[in-house]
Every structure is written in structure tokens, then in C-alpha cells.
Amino acid sequence: MTSLNDCRDRDAADPLAPLKNLFDLPQGMIYLDGNSLGALPRAVPARVAQVVAEQWGRDLIGSWNSAGWFDLPRRVGDRIAPLIGAGPGEVVATDTTSVNLYKVLSAALTLVEQDEAGQGQSKQGIAGSTCTPRRTVVSERSNFPTDLYIAEALCRERGWNLRLIEPHEVQTCLEPDVGVLMLTHVNYRSGAMHDMPAVTAAAHAAGVLVIWDLCHSAGAVPVDLTAADADFSVGCGYKYLNGGPGAPAFAWVHPRHVARCWQPLAGWWSHAQPFAFKPGYEPAMDITRYQCGTQPIISLSALDCALDVFTEADKLGGMAALRSKSLALTDLFIELVEAQCPGQFELITPHEHAKRGSQVSLSPKGTLPSDSAYATVQALIARGIVGDFRAGDAQQPDILRFGFTPLYLSYENVGMAVQGLQQVLVNKEYALPQFTRKQAVT
Template identity: 40%
Template structure:
């Protein structure tokens, strides 16, 4: 294989100096640079390249939570449910919809885990189709494991057929592939907006239109895109979407997921996990289940209030900074990481297992090399450089636009280079 030489390839000392100068210039020009200091740990030398798995906490989160313990939980006690807490799933859902999803109010709710939310949405979508001739579920071979497992389980429960889209692990699902796979027997298509391995950014509006042209409904997994790229669910006509809040939304480990259901479906939909919080007038404790009006019917059990508190700070920042500015920095961060890859890692046999065009990827890239293993990442972690590993030999470099600096990217990529034979 012929390695194309990057302009910075040459004398290692000259290359390092040029990259350091470029990182410093990019940080000086970064209009979002001031937000970085609002996150805990950014004043240390640690290079955090795993924000696509778990975001850093905001400094204000500690005060938000302690204030809640003292004044909310401690001060209001059970009165808090009537005064605010019961409304938080929808209130925070509406802010998330407004700030991140370009979704009108009343379509987004915070609830459960991503796995549970996806189960609810897929089963609700199947019930909405209600056509025995449409007995196929479409998904791709490189989708996140929980998505694949869920659909396999639902297909087994309901006697449905799975139609798999074979996806290039270094790329992602295309509109043409969806048009070929979806047809008169398709009921529901489940896809991820950003591929968890490669970072490929799917054409959400184009694929949604292709699914609708086939007469089917689409469920989008937004786990790797919510808070990192611009999303416009309403204008794209998306039917259903789910996502987690502990990556780019900084909700903390295990913070609850979100569910989006387009207005046009809400009046007639039923979701499969009936619980008291999704019932009309929950505190009547009445016999029989009558779903609440609107998006609240997608709740089941008692809301996880603690898990919602942290994400409010990030949603405030996103509304202040704008998703357009966040996406612009995301593109620049991954482009700089690829620039470093070309100068330092490609000549050592590392491959970029992500799309080359910045507009075709989300906020992470994957680097492949036969020498990369779990032990490689463990060694990097020991040195306070934190990417993550994806078998068989990929290192993912995840870059959170609000909390990651360009100098931090350079430091982390240099450490990855040091793990390779020179």
C-alpha cells in the first residue's frame, strides 16, 4: 500500500512544532473556547477523548445537585412532586427538543434507558402500522448492539422477518441502501444517525423520505448525534427517535434517555409498557389503564429526577452557544484529528476507519491498527489520555465541542502515536 505523504510529514521535530502552532492558533480562534473552563477537569493535563461515551460534568452541576438536595428534596420533601418534579420529564424534554432536536414542544420526554425507550418506540410503531402484510423490520449490520438485540427479540416475539442492510464498518448506511431494502413488506426501519464505530453521519432527511416512500415508519437512534450535530426532526418528518443524555448532553453516568414522537402519531399511539406515570390522572390510582394525552403516555414508572438535573446545565449552554456553532467546532476538531493522523499515524500503518469528508462524520473518528488492543488503551489511560477501544483493533477518538480543546486533541493523538513502533 502506498502511503500518501501529508504536507507536515518530514522532520519529526518540525512536524511537532507545526502541529503545536496550528493547535494554538485553532484554540485562539475558537469562539467556543470559553465554555471549556465550565467543565470539571479541564484545568488538568489529562486528555479526554471519550466524550462520545461519557461527557465531562459541568462545574455548576455540583451546585445544582447540592441545592436540590438541600432546598428541593430536603426543603420541599414530597411536596416537590406536585410543585415541579412530575413536570420535569416534559419540561426538560421540551428544552432538549428546542435546543438540540429542532422539535416543537410536546413531542419529547425524558424517560428510562435508551434500550427501554427504543423498545417502546419500535413496538408502538409496529402497532401504528397495523398491516399484516408489512411483517419486516429493517436494520443494518453495524448498528449498535442494543439496537440489533432489541429488534431480534421483537421479531421473535411478533413472528416478524428481519431484513439486514450490510454496512461497511468504516462507513454507514446510505439512502440507496435503504431504498433497496425497504419495500411493501417493510413495517419499521431502525437506524443510527451516527454509526457508533466509524462516526459516519447518515442522511437523516433523505433516509426518512425513502422509508416513507416505501410506506413504512422510521425510528432513529440519536445517541451519538444529540448535542454534537445539527438535527431537525420536525422538518425531516421523522416518526420516532430515541437517544441517551450522558454523552454530549453531559447528564452523567446512567442519566435517563429521551423519546421523541412526532405530533401526527401521538393521538392514536399506545406504547407497550403501561405504568402509572403514563396513565391519565396517575394519582387517581384508578382501575384500568387510560393513556395520558400527548407525549406523557410514553412514561411508565417514577421519573429519575436526580438523573435529569445535570443535563439542564448543558442544555442551557447549547441554547446559548447554538447547535450551529457546536457543529462547526465539531467539524474542525475531527478535521484536526485527521490532519494529525495523516502526519503522524498513517505513515506508521494506522488506517482511518471513518469517512474522509468532515461533513460525512459526527464528532468522533476511529483509528485501526493490528497492534491496537485493550492493553493499548489501558496504557493510554494510565498516562491520563482517555480514548476508548472497539474490537477488533480500533481506537475511537471522541471530541466534545464544548469541552475539548485543539491542544488536548494534539496531546492525545501524540500519546497514541507513542504506542506504535516507530
């Protein structure tokens, strides 16, 4: 079994170890929750202070031009683009994931309807020609709830159907009535990762458009939307991109689709001539048409600064190196849990590297009470080991969820985290009243 000294030796040989110094992490904390909220990059407070005191406080409205505020969503999008396999001018950092999903899903529904209308006109007069209307959006039942809520609302509004499936049904669900497949690349509960190129190819072969949510992928695992020939994508800026709570999200639309239809939130920032102030809407011909209204410049500036960390990571091997360390960290965590807490947890996250994101999810089993996940996480937090809990239901168990961000986590962190978990079990701290689900403060 790997010892703490072995972990320290691995840290000493880790070429990415200097990146941890770019973050301001609380002393004595092992932070395994970067898949919910990324840690604070050290340079961000000074950048925000400069934007507030100088750009806003001193230069006021002049900063729209002198500081380039109006172009900031596009510039930040260009910095995210290499992390998700997009080209320059193809990504915009704007709004929230939910709002961006509403935009791209609405656009996808419109494209399907437009294509059907065109096909219908071309078949007029042909005896016996029939075509099943594509009026179904397919997504996973375990997808992140906001994605499902947005899809449900749009389907109700547009007269479409929402069909929920299990992960193993993804490539067998593409029936003639399906128009759009909406998936999260890495599942927020299990950490399971889809084969994006294979799923996208299967969908396109069936005449289905694909939307990918990259909230648990961008900055954590290599993504290549262009190579996968995806249609639309959205993602957030506050998890592995470390942009801060509520950081702007991003949207990507394949260039072949950008100018084919309006997105529904036609605000002035998406206008072809936003400062002409014309009464009629003329959408921009590029990705800026997926903006809406005035953007949160301070938050965008924080995200812009946070992305400097990836510039430094590029000097040390970029996303390939980060992915290699992520897999090594998660492999080590799984190994140590199985060795030090034998028979006490079921691994929910896939063992296979190709199917795993950058997190590990466990559910209690063996002698552990099935409802002990919450209390176990709370006991760990009390020890300075921060993971998180996700409640289950009739179909899914409660889980302990741990995110592994290779930018600032060490192998020693992993070893100490599992030692802490072992002590929680040995001491039965999960049974202490201050950690029970009813009494603990979340």
C-alpha cells in the first residue's frame, strides 16, 4: 500500500507541484470540493480591486473603451476555447449555465423544426411520403437538475417531449422522433464520463443534434468539441476554472449553426450594431449573438484573471499533464480507500480512465449505515477535509463526493484525506449527534 512517505516522494517529483502556489488555500485544509467551487487564485483579489478602484472608481464610464469592457466576454471566451477544443471567436463567456442552456437548446429546437419544414416542402406532391416529426429531447435521468428543468420548460413551451433515459441507453435511444440529445459530459453525481466523439457520431448518424454540458469537464479533462463535431455546448466558470462563486458561464455553438437562427434572448449585446440603438433587432453573425444584456464586468474580470493559472499550466504540459495527474490522484484515492477502509464503500465512479472525470464518488456499504454518507462528510469537514454530499433517492444511493483538482492538490493531500476518512470510521464519528443530518448545519 502507498504510504504517506511515498506520497511525499511523488509530490517532490511532480512537475505540476508549483501550480499550488498560485492559489490561496486555507491553512490546514484539504480541499476536495473544487468540483463545486474552485479555490481562489492568489492574483484574483488584486485584479478585482484594480477593476473596482481604477476602472470603475477612477475612470468610470470611460472604461467601456479604455479597459475594453464591452469586448471582455469575447476575450474571456477566447481564453476558455483551447480548454474545450474550440477555435478563436467561437466561445463567449456570458450569463449563467442555465441561461446559456436555454439559449442553445431553444436554438437547437428551432434548427430541427426548420430542417423538417424544408424537408416537408421538398417532399410535397410525392405520394405516400411520411416522416415522423422530431419533437423529443432526450437526456439522462441523472443529469444535473437545472438542465432537466430548462429542458422541461422549453418542451412545454414549444410542444416537444422530454424523454429521460439511463446512461447505458444513450446510444440506443436515438429513435426517429428524437431531435436533440442533451447530455452532461461528466456526470455531477457519479463522475462518469461519456465518450463524446462516439456519442456525437451516433447521434448525427440518426439525424440528431447534440448539446454538451461541460460544467464538470472544462479545466478538468481534455475536451475537443471541434474534433467531436459537437453542435452546441455550455459550461460554468466557477468549478475547475476557479472564477469564483457565480462566475460567468460560457457558450459555444458550432460555426455551421451560429447564423442559422436567432437565440431567444435577443438583447442589445447580441445585436449586430449594439450602439446604433435601432428599434429592429439584427443579430450578430458570430458567437456574440449568444450574448443578451449588459454583462457582469467585475465577475468577468475575476474569471479572466483566474484563467491565468491555465496559462502557467500550459508551460508545464497543459491539459494533457493535468489529466495525467488527475487520474493519478483519483487512482491513489481509490487504492487507499480500498486498502484502509475495506468493504465499507461502494465505488460509484468508473474504474476505467476513459470513463472517469476528475472526481470519485462513494456510497456506504458493509457495516456502515446506508444513511451515514451525510454525517461522514460532515465529520470529515470538521477534520479539515472538505468533500461534499449528494442525496440519493429510490434509484440512487446517497454519496460522498470528492473532487480532485490537479492544479492545487498534492499526493500527500490524498493520503491524509484517506487517513482522516479511516479515523472517522474507526471512531464512528458519523454517529455523533452534531454530524447527523437533522442537526448539522450545511
